[in-house]
Amino acid sequence: MAVGKCEFPQMHAVAGIKLGTACAGIKQTERDDLLLIEMAEGASCAAVFTQNAFCAAPVLVAREHLAMQPRYLLINSGNANAGTGEQGLLDAHHSCTAVAQLGEKSAEQVMPFSTGVIGEALPIAKIVAALPETQANLMEDNWHKAAHAIMTTDTFAKGYSKVVEIEGHTLTITGMSKGAGMIQPNMATMLGFVATDANISQSLLQQCLAAAVEQSFNRITVDGDTSTNDACVLMASGKSTLPEMTAESAALPVFQQAIQDACMHLAEAIIRDGEGATKLIKINVQQAQNEAEAVQVAKTIAHSPLVKTAFFASDPNWGRILAAVGRSGVERLDVEQISIYLDDVCIVEKGGRATSYTEAAGQKVMDKEEITVTVVLGRGEVGQQVLTCDFSYDYVRINAEYRT
Amino acid sequence: MAVGKCEFPQMHAVAGIKLGTACAGIKQTERDDLLLIEMAEGASCAAVFTQNAFCAAPVLVAREHLAMQPRYLLINSGNANAGTGEQGLLDAHHSCTAVAQLGEKSAEQVMPFSTGVIGEALPIAKIVAALPETQANLMEDNWHKAAHAIMTTDTFAKGYSKVVEIEGHTLTITGMSKGAGMIQPNMATMLGFVATDANISQSLLQQCLAAAVEQSFNRITVDGDTSTNDACVLMASGKSTLPEMTAESAALPVFQQAIQDACMHLAEAIIRDGEGATKLIKINVQQAQNEAEAVQVAKTIAHSPLVKTAFFASDPNWGRILAAVGRSGVERLDVEQISIYLDDVCIVEKGGRATSYTEAAGQKVMDKEEITVTVVLGRGEVGQQVLTCDFSYDYVRINAEYRT
Numbered sequence: 100m101a102v103g104k105c106e107f108p109q110m111h112a113v114a115g116i117k118l119g120t121a122c123a124g125i126k127q128t129e130r131d132d133l134l135l136i137e138m139a140e141g142a143s144c145a146a147v148f149t150q151n152a153f154c155a156a157p158v159l160v161a162r163e164h165l166a167m168q169p170r171y172l173l174i175n176s177g178n179a180n181a182g183t184g185e186q187g188l189l190d191a192h193h194s195c196t197a198v199a200q201l202g203e204k205s206a207e208q209v210m211p212f213s214t215g216v217i218g219e220a221l222p223i224a225k226i227v228a229a230l231p232e233t234q235a236n237l238m239e240d241n242w243h244k245a246a247h248a249i250m251t252t253d254t255f256a257k258g259y260s261k262v263v264e265i266e267g268h269t270l271t272i273t274g275m276s277k278g279a280g281m282i283q284p285n286m287a288t289m290l291g292f293v294a295t296d297a298n299i300s301q302s303l304l305q306q307c308l309a310a311a312v313e314q315s316f317n318r319i320t321v322d323g324d325t326s327t328n329d330a331c332v333l334m335a336s337g338k339s340t341l342p343e344m345t346a347e348s349a350a351l352p353v354f355q356q357a358i359q360d361a362c363m364h365l366a367e368a369i370i371r372d373g374e375g376a377t378k379l380i381k382i383n384v385q386q387a388q389n390e391a392e393a394v395q396v397a398k399t400i401a402h403s404p405l406v407k408t409a410f411f412a413s414d415p416n417w418g419r420i421l422a423a424v425g426r427s428g429v430e431r432l433d434v435e436q437i438s439i440y441l442d443d444v445c446i447v448e449k450g451g452r453a454t455s456y457t458e459a460a461g462q463k464v465m466d467k468e469e470i471t472v473t474v475v476l477g478r479g480e481v482g483q484q485v486l487t488c489d490f491s492y493d494y495v496r497i498n499a500e501y502r503t
Numbered sequence: 504m505a506v507g508k509c510e511f512p513q514m515h516a517v518a519g520i521k522l523g524t525a526c527a528g529i530k531q532t533e534r535d536d537l538l539l540i541e542m543a544e545g546a547s548c549a550a551v552f553t554q555n556a557f558c559a560a561p562v563l564v565a566r567e568h569l570a571m572q573p574r575y576l577l578i579n580s581g582n583a584n585a586g587t588g589e590q591g592l593l594d595a596h597h598s599c600t601a602v603a604q605l606g607e608k609s610a611e612q613v614m615p616f617s618t619g620v621i622g623e624a625l626p627i628a629k630i631v632a633a634l635p636e637t638q639a640n641l642m643e644d645n646w647h648k649a650a651h652a653i654m655t656t657d658t659f660a661k662g663y664s665k666v667v668e669i670e671g672h673t674l675t676i677t678g679m680s681k682g683a684g685m686i687q688p689n690m691a692t693m694l695g696f697v698a699t700d701a702n703i704s705q706s707l708l709q710q711c712l713a714a715a716v717e718q719s720f721n722r723i724t725v726d727g728d729t730s731t732n733d734a735c736v737l738m739a740s741g742k743s744t745l746p747e748m749t750a751e752s753a754a755l756p757v758f759q760q761a762i763q764d765a766c767m768h769l770a771e772a773i774i775r776d777g778e779g780a781t782k783l784i785k786i787n788v789q790q791a792q793n794e795a796e797a798v799q800v801a802k803t804i805a806h807s808p809l810v811k812t813a814f815f816a817s818d819p820n821w822g823r824i825l826a827a828v829g830r831s832g833v834e835r836l837d838v839e840q841i842s843i844y845l846d847d848v849c850i851v852e853k854g855g856r857a858t859s860y861t862e863a864a865g866q867k868v869m870d871k872e873e874i875t876v877t878v879v880l881g882r883g884e885v886g887q888q889v890l891t892c893d894f895s896y897d898y899v900r901i902n903a904e905y906r907t
Contacts, residue, residue, distance in 0.1 A: 152836040153829030153854065182825050184855025217822025218856050281809055281826065322808040324823070325830035404726040404808070404894075405685055405902055412903035418621025419728070421586045422685065425557030426729035432556040450557065451588020452622050490808075495896050498809055499816035 102371045102379045102468055102488065105255045110242035111262055111271045113294040115139030115336025118245040119236035123229035125222055126177030126215060131248040133226060135198065135233035136172040136292065142336045144169050145305040146210070147312050149329035155181030155217075156191040158328060161210040164195070168301075171198050171209040172332060173230075174290065176251050176277070180213040180221040181327040190221040197227045201234050214277065214290050214328050215251050246275035249290055252497060253279050257368035259293075259361045265350045268341035271296050272357055276331075276365035280374040280498065282321035283398075291316060291331035293361050297354060298343035299335045307355050308333040315362035318394070319486045321373040322494070323402040333358065370486045375493030378410050381471040381486055388479035392429050396474060397485035399427035407490030410470070415461030417446040424474055436477030442470060506775045506783045506872055506892065509659040514646035515666055515675045517698040519543030519740025522649040523640035527633035529626055530581030530619060535652035537630060539602065539637035540576040540696065546740045548573050549709040550614070551716050553733035559585030559621075560595040562732060565614040568599070572705075575602050575613040576736060577634075578694065580655050580681070584617040584625040585731040594625040601631045605638050618681065618694050618732050619655050650679040653694055656901060657683050661772035663697075663765045669754045672745035675700050676761055680735075680769035684778040684902065686725035687802075695720060695735035697765050701758060702747035703739045711759050712737040719766035722798070723890045725777040726898070727806040737762065774890045779897030782814050785875040785890055792883035796833050800878060801889035803831035811894030814874070819865030821850040828878055840881030846874060 116138060120131040138144060146165050148158050157180050173194055180187045195209035213221065236244075246256035260273040274293030299307070312331055337343075344351050371379055382400050387393035400406055403423040409416040420439055425432070434450035441464040445453040464470055520542060524535040542548060550569050552562050561584050577598055584591045599613035617625065640648075650660035664677040678697030703711070716735050741747075748755050775783055786804050791797035804810055807827040813820040824843055829836070838854035845868040849857040868874055 151826060151829040152831075152833070153825050153838050179822075182822050182851065182855055184853065187855070217820075217826060281823075283830075324807050324809045324826060327822075327826050327829060402806075403728050404898070405728045408899050408902035411899065414903070416621075418583070418586050418731075419685075421557050422555060422621060422728065422731050425555040425731060426687075427556075429556070434557050447586065449588060451586055451591065490899060492896050492899050494808070495812050495815065495894060495899060498812035499818070 101254050102376050105368065105371055107243065107246065107256050107258050108260050110258055110260045110273050112239035113271050113273050113336060114239065114296045114338035115142055116294040116334055117237040117239050118241040119233040119238065120244045120248040121229040121232035121236065123175065123225045125175055125225060131244060132176045133229050133233055134174040134245050134248040135237065137237050138170050138334050139336050139338065142334055143299055143301040143304045144332065144334050145301060145308040146330060146332045147309060149326060151325050151327045153182065153327050155179055155213060155328045156183055156187035157211040157213045158330060159188065160191040160195065161212060161330065164207050164210050167207040169208050169210045170204050171202060172212060172292070173198050173209060174212040174249050175226060176249050177215040178213055178219055178221050179215045179217045179328050182218040183220060186220060190223045193223050194226055197230055201230055212290060212330055214249065217327060242273060242275060249275070249277040251277065252374060253277050253372050255372055257365055257372070259364040261357065261361065263357045265341055265353050268339060270339050270341055270354065272361050274361050274365055276369055278369040279372045280321055281324040281326040282319065282369060282373065283323045283325045291362065291365055293358065294334040294336065296337070296339040297335045298337040298339060298341060303344065303346060304333055304335050307358050310355060311359040311362040314359055315366040318484060319366045319370050320398060320401045321370065321488060367486055370488050373488035374497045375491040376488035377491055378489040379469045379486065380410055380488060381484055383471055383473045383482065383484045384476065385473060385482040386476045386479055387481045389481055390483055393481050393483035394485065396424055396427045396429060396476065397483060399423050400472065401485050401487035404490055410489035411491045413465040415441065415458065415465045417441070417461065420472060421447055433478065438475040440473040441465065505658050506780050509772065509775055511647065511650065511660050511662050512664050514662055514664045514677050516643035517675050517677050517740060518643065518700045518742035519546055520698040520738055521641040521643050522645040523637040523642065524648045524652040525633040525636035525640065527579065527629045529579055529629060535648060536580045537633050537637055538578040538649050538652040539641065541641050542574050542738050543740050543742065546738055547703055547705040547708045548736065548738050549705060549712040550734060550736045551713055553730060555729050555731045557586065557731050559583055559617060559732045560587055560591035561615040561617045562734060563592065564595040564599065565616060565734065568611050568614045571611040573612050573614045574608050575606060576616060576696065577602050577613060578616040578653055579630060580653050581619040582617060582623055582625050583619045583621045583732050586622040587624060590624060594627045597627050598630055601634055605634055616694060616734055618653065621731060646677055646679060653679065653681045655681065656778060657681050657776050659776055661769055663768040665761065665765065667761045669745055669757050672743060674743050674745055674758065676765050678765050678769055680773055682773040683776045684725055685728040685730040686723065686773060686777065687727045687729045695766065695769055697762065698738040698740065700741070700743040701739045702741040702743060702745060707748065707750060708737055708739050711762050714759060715763040715766040718763060719770040722888060723770045723774050724802060724805050725774065725892060771890060774892050777892035778901045779895040780892035781895055782893040783873045783890065784814055784892060785888055787875055787877045787886065787888045788880065789877060789886040790880045790883055791885045793885055794887055797885050797887035798889065800828055800831045800833060800880065801887060803827050804876065805889050805891035808894055814893035815895045817869040819845065819862060819869045821865065824876060825851055837882065842879040844877040845869065
């Protein structure tokens with residue numbers, strides 16, 4: 100049911116970053132569900148995590164271990180190890196210890212990640228048993244298998260890979276993400292892992308990641324539900340010939356943009372695979388007074404079940420978009436200044452139906468698979484874009500049947 | 504598809520309040536869609552309106568006319584006269600003038616209300632043509648027809664009627680509401696009309712209504728979408744033998760509670776008729792620091808598509824409730840203090856799955872048609888309740904097909 104082309108790209112290996120998968124049989128036994136990522140000595144690692152107050156045990160542990168120069172990431176799908184209390188924390192620590200023993204590192208150098216059903220005990224014995232296989236499979240050229248191993252309700256594996264040239268040196272950026280439901284990331288996405296061979300300090304890498312995530316993963320929503328397990332990691336192995344970047348480097352803005360492009364691509368892939376999605380909707384709010392109110396208006400539209408079902412029905416029911424803008428909570432909103440467009444068709448001007456609008460023109464846009472809604476607020480200079488998908492029978496089916 | 508018993512009650516006439524209906528053929532020609540309510544001379548009238556910035560033309564006009572001692576309410580279903588710009592305002596004023604001419608009052612004494620599809624021109628000629636019939640039909644004992652005339656996607660007419668005794672005098676309270684979708688009233692509901700024969704000043708009546716609505720219509724949500732046309736009106740004809748109430752009257756708190764009971768009943772009826780609803784969910788947040796955060800947590804749960812689809816599936820997927828509490832945005836939420844119950848079954852304690860919880864016990868509650876979710880925050884003394892319904896295939900079907 101994914102929207103548009105979702106082919107898995109050719110993934111360029113990143114020197115110094117190895118990946119190994121195995122089937123631990125956590126939820127099913129048909130495919131790999133465990134992934135170990137090993138970073139070369141001296142690599143930097145940045146990460147952002149969910150802001151959900153009920154964050155999962157692995158998030159608590161990974162957040163703590165981020166400061167300890169991590170060398171391993173351990174990711175399992177099929178079980179979120181969330182809402183699992185004291186035992187969940189013990190299990191997350193246990194998995195780190197097991198990885199550390201294999202790799203002769205300390206447990207604090209392992210960051211654990213889990214994704215899947217909430218509230219069931221992590222089958223830690225199965226995970227520990229499968230670890231040696233993941234280690235045996237560690238290879239730099241293993242992103243395809245890795246991206247499949249972290250999937251849950253995803254219908255396709257999500258990858259991005261690009262070799263950029265900066266000041267005569269090549270830099271590789273390769274990443275993957277997963278997620279299709281419980282998606283309204285807040286400071287991070289469900290799970291995203293991006294690697295590069297850049298030379299960069301941890302603190303600068305963390306700044307790059309935070310800025311990129313804010314404009315990518317934090318601008319998408321499937322259902323408004325922020326997961327307990329969201330995390331996005333950026334690894335930099337330092338193996339590129341490009342000299343180490345500092346805050347003053349001319350290369351830094353180029354690198355920053357390249358990381359943001361990677362995050363945006365991976366974030367968009369999540370929306371294309373939104374649970375039950377048949378359409379990709381870009382909601383573009385312009386002329387806001389600030390970023391916060393632009394995002395507020397865009398997300399109110401993106402979360403409206405009435406707007407989302409109208410898109411599913413390809414119904415140009417623009418009144419629902421207008422009503423969502425009106426209830427978005429922006430203070431002193433002057434509806435007389437507002438215009439709304441479906442692609443390039445003006446549907447609302449001066450707060451009412453545009454005189455030039457025809458149902459036929461609206462229908463033509465609504466029949467497309469990818470649609471941009473542009474809301475011009477007429478009160479400032481700031482624009483922001485949020486990506487979402489429509490709301491279909493299949494969303495209900497997928498989430499009504501998820502645990503059965 | 505309505506939840507539970509939704510029989511229309513026996514409606515006691517309210518002296519001094521007459522209702523007349525007609526079929527104007529606004530959207531369909533099968534049933535009455537136009538209602539005129541006439542208040543006796545000297546009646547007080549209070550009203551609250553939607554906070555949506557894009558409020559409909561009739562809301563703008565009714566809000567203005569509220570101060571002019573209104574004698575008539577004119578309500579049409581089938582067309583919201585919202586998003587209709589300058590022409591919509593002209594049409595709303597036109598309808599007031601037409602009523603005023605019939606009744607030999609001024610146009611400012613008429614409050615117009617519209618509900619139905621957004622963004623289409625109000626068929627004002629049809630309305631004006633049907634007005635004489637509504638006037639000819641004016642009767643005190645006409646609530647049954649009136650409640651049907653204001654329906655849109657409602658599957659049953661919603662009424663409430665009670666005769667209360669205060670200080671040896673009888674007071675009648677009779678009201679009706681409509682609404683099934685685009686329901687997250689903010690200061691008012693889709694449409695609610697309550698009448699009483701109490702003697703009470705407009706300002707005191709307005710206070711009573713605002714307080715009652717805050718704890719009733721403002722505590723329900725179907726889909727989180729606040730309509731452009733929400734309005735709730737309370738009329739007091741002054742025909743009761745009970746002497747006029749003042750702010751000091753011992754009778755006032757009794758009256759206030761009776762009005763709140765009426766509003767609560769009518770609000771609950773809207774949720775029982777929520778679009779596609781198969782279950783009525785009461786979300787009860789206790790031990791909050793203040794009312795605002797209690798409502799914030801309750802509404803986050805009530806709006807979660809994942810929680811709502813789990814209820815539809817009768818799946819005790821409590822992890823979704825926990826995740827919604829965690830993302831509700833309450834600052835410094837200590838998850839260790841939180842307990843969550845499905846009816847009387849404890850599902851979460853100290854932030855994790857309750858040790859006493861069994862899937863069988865959770866399933867038993869989820870199989871019911873009416874379920875109470877109780878969230879104990881453990882950080883204060885304040886409790887609040889929000890009512891919602893589940894999210895079914897039929898919600899998608901109804902809203903995908905609405906205009907076709």
